[in-house]
Amino acid sequence: MSACIFCRIVTGDAPATKIYEDDAVLAFLDIRPITRGHTLVIPKRHATDLDELDPAMGATLFSFGHRLAKSMRRTGLAADGANLLINDGRAAFQTVHHVHLHVIPRHRGDTLRFAKGFVLRRPHDTERTAAALRSGLDRLAEEERETTA
Ligand code: AMP
Ligand code: ZN
Numbered sequence: 001m002s003a004c005i006f007c008r009i010v011t012g013d014a015p016a017t018k019i020y021e022d023d024a025v026l027a028f029l030d031i032r033p034i035t036r037g038h039t040l041v042i043p044k045r046h047a048t049d050l051d052e053l054d055p056a057m058g059a060t061l062f063s064f065g066h067r068l069a070k071s072m073r074r075t076g077l078a079a080d081g082a083n084l085l086i087n088d089g090r091a092a093f094q095t096v097h098h099v100h101l102h103v104i105p106r107h108r109g110d111t112l113r114f115a116k117g118f119v120l121r122r123p124h125d126t127e128r129t130a131a132a133l134r135s136g137l138d139r140l141a142e143e144e145r146e147t148t149a
Contacts (some may be wrong), residue, residue, distance in 0.1 A: 002046070006098035010044050017130045020137060023065050024057065029130060030102070032121035035114060037077045037105040037129055041065050048097045050088045066131070067140065072105045074143075075136030077129070100144045138143035 001013055008014035009028060016028035018040055029039040041064050047053040053061075062084075069082035083104040087094040106114065 002096050004046055004096075006040075006042050006100065007046050010042070012128055013080035015063070017126050019130055019133045020068070021080075024060050027064065027068060027103075029123075029126060029133075031123065033104075033123060034117040034121065035105050035107075035110070036124045037072060037075075037079070039068060039103045039133065041068065041101040041103060043099060047099045049094065049099060050086070053099050061099070061101050065103050068103045068137070071140040072103070072133070073136075074139040076132040077105050079104040079138070080108045083131060 002008055002011070005014055010015040010026055019027040019029065021044075024044060026044055027039050027041045030040050041061055043053065043057045043061055045057070047057070050058070065084050069084060072079040072082055083102070083106060085104070086099065086100045087102075088099075098102070107117055
């Protein structure tokens with residue numbers, strides 16, 4: 001079994017609350033969220049850091065992160081924005097050494113709540129949060145179908 005916790009999540013050997021997956025990427029809730037809905041998007045194939053990450057995979061990773069950030073505005077979370085972030089390398093505070101893109105929902109005027117969340121890092125209502133995020137992705141897909149119809 002892999003020593004990498006995120007590889008173990010990919011293979012189903014470690015638990016995670018999954019939001020989305022396809023052949024290339026997996027998105028799941030961060031166990032220590034800064035805000036409700038804080039999600040990690042990872043490549044399914046292990047890459048320790050950006051040095052190891054195939055650039056096409058980097059584009060795929062961002063592409064899904066972009067989609068997820070848009071969908072967060074469409075869920076019960078009703079986000080007004082999002083922080084998308086990669087900590088690349090120990091020097092940049094990377095603690096899990098499998099590349100991951102943080103997608104952190106934000107709300108207007110949430111600076112204090114964000115600062116508190118940054119310190120406490122407590123999970124909130126995991127299943128309802130995951131359901132809201134999944135329905136946001138469905139809603140975005142529906143909107144896209146309507147605009148191309
Ligand atoms: P960093 O490497 O600093 O960008 O952050 C790693 C992130 O992974 C942190 O936000 C952790 O809370 C999160 N994390 C660590 N282990 C798990 C896990 N088993 N499932 C979900 N999130 C995790
Ligand atoms: Zn890994």
